[in-house]
Amino acid sequence: MLPPLAPPPEPLRQLLTSNEVDAKDFHQHIRSYNNALAFTFVGANLDTSVAQPGNYTYRLHGELYHRMGSLLPQPGEAPKFAQLYINDPHAELDGRIGNFGDLNRDTLQSLQTMLHACNPYASIYQMAAERLQGGAIELSICLVNDRRTDLRRYNAPTASEVGH
Amino acid sequence: MVIFSASLPYTAYAPLHYVLLFPDGRNGWHDSIPLNGFQWDGFGFIQDDENAIGGRRGFARVTMLQFYAYILQHRISEEWILRAGRLLQQFIVDAYACTEQNCLKFIRENQRQLRCDLYNGLQDALNVGDILGNNIGQKMILLLSFQGGERVMGQLYQDAMARVRKFGKSDLFVTFTCNPKWKEITNALFSRQIAKDRPELVTRVFNLKLDTLLKDIKDGVLGNVIVKIWVIEFQKRGLPHAHILLILNEVSKLRTAKHNDSMVSTEIPDLIRHPEVYETVTSCMVHGPCGLDFLNAQCMEQGKCKKRYPRSFSEETRCDVDGYPEYRCRQTRIFVDPKM
Numbered sequence A: 001m002l003p004p005l006a007p008p009p010e011p012l013r014q015l016l017t018s019n020e021v022d023a024k025d026f027h028q029h030i031r032s033y034n035n036a037l038a039f040t041f042v043g044a045n046l047d048t049s050v051a052q053p054g055n056y057t058y059r060l061h062g063e064l065y066h067r068m069g070s071l072l073p074q075p076g077e078a079p080k081f082a083q084l085y086i087n088d089p090h091a092e093l094d095g096r097i098g099n100f101g102d103l104n105r106d107t108l109q110s111l112q113t114m115l116h117a118c119n120p121y122a123s124i125y126q127m128a129a130e131r132l133q134g135g136a137i138e139l140s141i142c143l144v145n146d147r148r149t150d151l152r153r154y155n156a157p158t159a160s161e162v163g164h
Numbered sequence B: 001m002v003i004f005s006a007s008l009p010y011t012a013y014a015p016l017h018y019v020l021l022f023p024d025g026r027n028g029w030h031d032s033i034p035l036n037g038f039q040w041d042g043f044g045f046i047q048d049d050e051n052a053i054g055g056r057r058g059f060a061r062v063t064m065l066q067f068y069a070y071i072l073q074h075r076i077s078e079e080w081i082l083r084a085g086r087l088l089q090q091f092i093v094d095a096y097a098c099t100e101q102n103c104l105k106f107i108r109e110n111q112r113q114l115r116c117d118l119y120n121g122l123q124d125a126l127n128v129g130d131i132l133g134n135n136i137g138q139k140m141i142l143l144l145s146f147q148g149g150e151r152v153m154g155q156l157y158q159d160a161m162a163r164v165r166k167f168g169k170s171d172l173f174v175t176f177t178c179n180p181k182w183k184e185i186t187n188a189l190f191s192r193q194i195a196k197d198r199p200e201l202v203t204r205v206f207n208l209k210l211d212t213l214l215k216d217i218k219d220g221v222l223g224n225v226i227v228k229i230w231v232i233e234f235q236k237r238g239l240p241h242a243h244i245l246l247i248l249n250e251v252s253k254l255r256t257a258k259h260n261d262s263m264v265s266t267e268i269p270d271l272i273r274h275p276e277v278y279e280t281v282t283s284c285m286v287h288g289p290c291g292l293d294f295l296n297a298q299c300m301e302q303g304k305c306k307k308r309y310p311r312s313f314s315e316e317t318r319c320d321v322d323g324y325p326e327y328r329c330r331q332t333r334i335f336v337d338p339k340m
Helices: A012-017 A021-028 A030-037 A081-086 A089-099 A105-118 A120-133 B010-017 B064-071 B076-083 B086-109 B117-126 B150-167 B183-188 B199-218 B257-263 B275-284
Strands: A041-046 A060-067 B038-040 B045-047 B172-177 B225-234 B240-248
Touching: A012 A021, A012 A105, A012 B076, A021 A030, A021 A105, A030 A089, A030 A105, A030 B086, A081 A089, A081 A120, A089 A105, A105 A120, B010 B086, B064 B086, B076 B086, B086 B199, B150 B225, B150 B240, B172 B199, B183 B199, B199 B225, B199 B240
Parallel strands: none
Antiparallel strands: A041 A060, B038 B045, B172 B240, B225 B240
16 A cells, blocks of 8 residues: 555645645646746756647657756856755755746745755755765765665655665 | 667656656656456466456457546546646647557558558559559558558548438538536646646546437437437647537437427526526537627638528528528517627
């Protein structure tokens, strides 16, 4: 049996269910909020020739891929996606707002705090950030699809299981 | 310099990208999730419940498709994932692309086991004239079970044509469109949602209704059906739509105009005698408004309605010159405002 999904932590639950103004705004821009907070980006070779006004079509050539960049941004580039999780929370939020300008700062901040508290991947990046500050020169994060560890139980991975 | 490897296992796809759907970072699909009654012992699956029913061909593993289908069920405790609106739409598209890609990957890596050499000769013969430079590459043969693939579509087409050859041309053409206002859909929506926020719900309701319709047809509401061919298409706004072709047996064939009228009606039904049909026809099946006063209407082309409306009244059904029947449409003096 697959375990049921855990109920969402606050403030996500409230944003998804309530009728408040900020919840409506969140709902309207939910994909931008998700992209602003995601670790990866989805890439695909999109075929725009079939897209017509009114009839939204998503057709891609070749493969759909999920990508993560390097842990730190290339010189001269703004940090994005997972790279943001290495910054301190304030700079992190500024970076997210910089990448997705039209989002509500308070909402995004509360979601970011929530992910820092409950998301194991966010903790790994925090750990990486601490090591970098501690003077680590070469550091990499590997996602290991190791069946022997936790996969039989489908728990959320703990930080040490994912990070090496 | 700090570099991160770019290739991610499937397991991490969903939690790393859809952080708002899986905030706790739980694992996505992987290839060792056992079905109910089985266990994964680190090397293989073992059956720990002797009554356990495996999947197709005795598989003990949850497939990627099953996994995503599981997530998209409505459960009271987990309904929040279905509240995510556009993010849910994106997730479904992404999940489907992953599933299909995984399937194609399997086919690509197992060409030898799938005995594709057998078909390669045939393909070569078919593609003799096919020597354009940009077509050069490794040829992969898709399985006959790959939905939407060239082989399965070709086979279905040949099957349909064989039936028509044997039993003659079709008698009835039935279309069945999903209506986002069906009460089964509207009742299951959460507050502030509209049908397009819940593609899984819309397709599920449509599928149930289509099954019922096909069963009714099989039970003979339209006469004795000997051949039934149908195809489901997805139209604008993602609404599914079925085209059904029926061939009736000798007894039930529509031969006379009167017989035709018992099956097909283009008139506005009587509100008192058939209130439900009246409701459906007036809300879903009235064309327009179009004509010279509404030149911007979708159906207008060069000042004319391309669906040939407004049509003239006709006391009886006739066969038109181009084979289109002109159905009986008597002047009943019932009026409906199409803008309603």
